[in-house]
Amino acid sequence: MALIGYVRVSTRDQNPDAQTDMLSAAGCEELFVDHASGKLAKRPALTEALRYLRNGDTLVVTKLDRLGRSVKNLKEISDGLQNRGIGLKALSQGIDTTTPGGRLFFHMLAAIAEFEHDLIVERTQDGLAAARARGRKGGRRPKMTDNRIKQARAMYDAGDHTVQEVADTFGVSRATIYRHLERTETKGNPEY
Known part of the structure; x- marks a missing residue:
């Protein structure tokens, strides 16, 4: 039962020290560090960390946004960890999926974020429909008139x-x- 830390900074210029210090203080035995945007599908250190984790281990991050690209991606990672018997801790948010309360809190946050995303999509579609009704077309104006x-x-x-x-x-x-x-x-x- 090991605590394994994952650190992600968006660019090479950013310093991961604050995250690594926090994870080390939390008792993480091993740290994996990515220098990549959260939107990128390829994050080699995350892939390596997920391979390294064993049943009973816990993946620890400073904040959830360091781990996932989107709510959907976070949920996929969390579900994959849970299916393998691996916990997830987000230190700043006080989330610990190794406890029933922590799992509930994580899923509530994910549900709220997904609901917010759906509302944004709905408002966007309503706005586009209203613009079309007024005769406006979307998209970029053609360069070649x-x-x-x-x-x-x-x-x-x-x-x-x-x-x-x-x-x-x-x-x-x-x-x-x-x-x-x-x-x-x-x-x-x-x-x-």
């Missing part, structure tokens, strides 16, 4: 410019120029 497409076609047809030069002129990729050149060809050619 009808006038710019005509200019690009004229530059290309003149034969003085390469597709790359045309693309550079309008600040778009070659693929965008090719796509619009193809469209203007198909519009003007009844065989298509």
Whole structure:
């Protein structure tokens, strides 16, 4: 029954000492340190820590946000640990899933966070629907307007410019120029 610590700092510039000191003071025998954003799927030290843990051990973090990328990800990690007989402690939040009260508190926090996420999604969808009802379309405005497409076609047809030069002129990729050149060809050619 060992306490195993996991530390994550978002960038190489950040110093993990505060977290490592806190975990060492809590009695962690082994520490695994990642220098990676929490949003990244690949966190080698976390993978190594999860492999290292055995039945009866406890994974210790300073705060839950150091462990998971999202509520869903945290829940997956917690459930995986619980299925293997491994506890989870978050020191700053006082969460300890090795106790019934700690498990209840963790699941309540996860449920509240998931509920908050669902509300945000619902409000976003309502806002988008209201904007559509007013005739607004979402997304980025196209860089190639009808006038710019005509200019690009004229530059290309003149034969003085390469597709790359045309693309550079309008600040778009070659693929965008090719796509619009193809469209203007198909519009003007009844065989298509």
